[in-house]
Every structure is written in structure tokens, then in C-alpha cells.
Amino acid sequence: MILSLKKDLIKINREQDVVLLRNRTKEFAVKIKMGLVNQTKLITAASELVRNMLRYGGGGEVSVEAVTKGRDNGIRMIFKDSGPGIADVNKAMMDGYSTGKSLGLGLPGTKRLVNEFDLKSELGKGTTVTIIKWANG
Amino acid sequence: MERIPILKMGHFLLVTIQVDLYDRLAMDLEANLIREVNRTGAKGVLIDISAVEIVDSFMGRIIGNIASMSKLLDAQTVVVGMQPAVAITLVELGLELPGVHTALNVERGMELLQGMIISDDIIIDDDDDTFPEKGFDKDQ
Structure with a gap:
């Protein structure tokens, strides 16, 4: 079972918000003692997803969350937009x-x-992407 | 508006990215840098990314674009100072930046650029050398 320790919501409306999201993600990752390489991978992943969100979904909301499962700590991020959705998820x-x-x-x-x-997407309703990076994953 | 400074050093242009890049800033850098290569006739571009913690697919593509565009304008591009974690992430992401020269730090990057330009000069020297030889043959 995954338990949530701390959660933050960030609204994404313009490109500069990406920098804010990256910084917040880093703060969370440092707090759970995630190593530098995993931090970099997580923040890069977040950067990719948030760009998709701005470009195709017209912005949206991201939640950053420190989670724990057994002895593992990690960061869960949920990217939610109300854009047109993805027509063919397998192709994407x-x-x-x-x-x-x-x-x-x-x-x-x-x-x-x-x-x-x-990744969950519904045409005309929007797309939600959930990722988890474990501190030692 | 934020802007990344482009410095001219001899035949080279030097760019040190010290701020968090977002897409617009990276695209402006691409446009400004290519304009500067054209304006100054620079033979090389050195991009220092040692302070950059994140390079995602978009920024990777901009770096690749700068290298390709500079090449068309007869300038070489060297990217220096990539952090190990960034290199690991880029390869895993699937972006290996073919065609972009890299060096560990600014000093080695400069040496690499100078080497590339000197090797260009040597090719020109070789051409010059062939002419006297031909003349010599004629005398015989």
C-alpha cells in the first residue's frame, strides 16, 4: 500500500511555471534523500510531461507528493489537463x-x-499521467 | 526579458548557461547564437552547460539544432561540462546528440575547437605545397 506523506499542488499555465515545478520537485526529492541521478531522471520526466501538458493540453495542474511503500520512499506526480485527450495512446x-x-x-x-x-486519456475530456520514482529505484 | 549572453573570444563564441532554461529562452538562444555566428564569422561555438541540471528532449533538440545550423555556417559547436547525471538521463531518454562535439570542461573544449580550426588550416597548407612541387616538376 502506498501512503502519502506530504502533497503540493502546482498550477501550470505558462512556460515559466515549468521552472517552478522543477524546483519544487527537487525540494521534495532532496527531502526523501533521493540520489542525484534519480533526482535528475525524475525532474527530466516531469519537465517532459509538463511540456506536453502546456503544448497539447493547454496547461493544467500537477500534484507532487512524497509517498512511502513499506521501506521505500518515493515521489509520486500526477499531471492532469483538460485538453483534447490522446486519440491513440498506444501510438503515443x-x-x-x-x-x-x-x-x-x-x-x-x-x-x-x-x-x-x-497514462489515462479520454477524448475531449483530458489526460492524466501518474508517475512514481522511488528514492532507490 | 531574460537573455543568455553570448561572448566573442577571438574566432569563437562562448555561451555559459547559468539560468534555468525554459523553452522560450532556449529558442531565443538558438536564434541569437546563429545570428551572431553569421554576424561575426565565428569559426566555433562553445556552450558551457556545467550549471545546467536538467536537459530534456526539447533542450537536447535545441543543442542539436545549434550544432547543425552552425555547421551550415562553417562553424563547429562543442558542448562542455555536462553533468554525469544529465548524460545518464539523456541516453536513457533516447537522446544521444549525434553530431554534437563534447568536451569535459571549457579548457578542453577550447583545445578541441582550436584543433578543428588548425586542421582546416593544414588542409589549406597542403594545397599550397602542391603548387611549388608542380612547378619544380616542370623545371625538370
Whole structure:
């Protein structure tokens, strides 16, 4: 069972909010004594997801949460937007696929950087991505 | 508005990124840097990212773009000072930045750039050397 220790909500409306989110994520990661490499992976993953959120979802809200499961501590982040949603989730998770002008590394690359990755999307309603990075994961 | 300074040092342009990059800032840097390469006729661009803690796919792409665009304008790009955690993350993300030269620090980056330019000069020297030899052949 995953227990929540501390939680913070950050609204994402413009590009500069990304910097704020990165800093807040770092604070949380440092607090649970996550190593530098895992910190960097987590913050990079967050940076990718929040960009998708701004570009395709028109902004939204991110929750950053310190969680614990047994003896493991970690950071859970939930990215929620009310954008158009993703038409083909399987395709979006493929390396090199992009509807925009990017390299198409965002979603599959992000999945490789974290321990748990869950994407739920409903057309016309929005997309929610949940990731967890364990301190020793 | 925030702006990343571009310094000219001899034949090279030097950029040290000391702030947290967001997309607009990175895109402005790309445009300004290419304009400066064209304006100054610089032969090399050195980008110091030792203070950058996060490079995601977008920023990686901007770095790749700068290298490709500079090359079209006859300038080499060297990225220096990448933090180990950033390198690990970039490879795992799937972004290996082919075509971008790297060096461990500014000093080695400068040496690398100078080496690249000197090797260009040597090629020119070789061409010059062939002419007297041809002339010599004719005399014989």
C-alpha cells in the first residue's frame, strides 16, 4: 500500500511555471534523500510531461507528493489537463511518434526514466499521467 | 526579458548557461547564437552547460539544432561540462546528440575547437605545397 506523506499542488499555465515545478520537485526529492541521478531522471520526466501538458493540453495542474511503500520512499506526480485527450495512446507511447514537431521521445522516454508510469486519456475530456520514482529505484 | 549572453573570444563564441532554461529562452538562444555566428564569422561555438541540471528532449533538440545550423555556417559547436547525471538521463531518454562535439570542461573544449580550426588550416597548407612541387616538376 502506498501512503502519502506530504502533497503540493502546482498550477501550470505558462512556460515559466515549468521552472517552478522543477524546483519544487527537487525540494521534495532532496527531502526523501533521493540520489542525484534519480533526482535528475525524475525532474527530466516531469519537465517532459509538463511540456506536453502546456503544448497539447493547454496547461493544467500537477500534484507532487512524497509517498512511502513499506521501506521505500518515493515521489509520486500526477499531471492532469483538460485538453483534447490522446486519440491513440498506444501510438503515443511509441518511440519516434509525434503529432507535433517534436522528436516523439517525450512519452516513451519519460516512461524509461521513472519506476511507475500510468497514462489515462479520454477524448475531449483530458489526460492524466501518474508517475512514481522511488528514492532507490 | 531574460537573455543568455553570448561572448566573442577571438574566432569563437562562448555561451555559459547559468539560468534555468525554459523553452522560450532556449529558442531565443538558438536564434541569437546563429545570428551572431553569421554576424561575426565565428569559426566555433562553445556552450558551457556545467550549471545546467536538467536537459530534456526539447533542450537536447535545441543543442542539436545549434550544432547543425552552425555547421551550415562553417562553424563547429562543442558542448562542455555536462553533468554525469544529465548524460545518464539523456541516453536513457533516447537522446544521444549525434553530431554534437563534447568536451569535459571549457579548457578542453577550447583545445578541441582550436584543433578543428588548425586542421582546416593544414588542409589549406597542403594545397599550397602542391603548387611549388608542380612547378619544380616542370623545371625538370
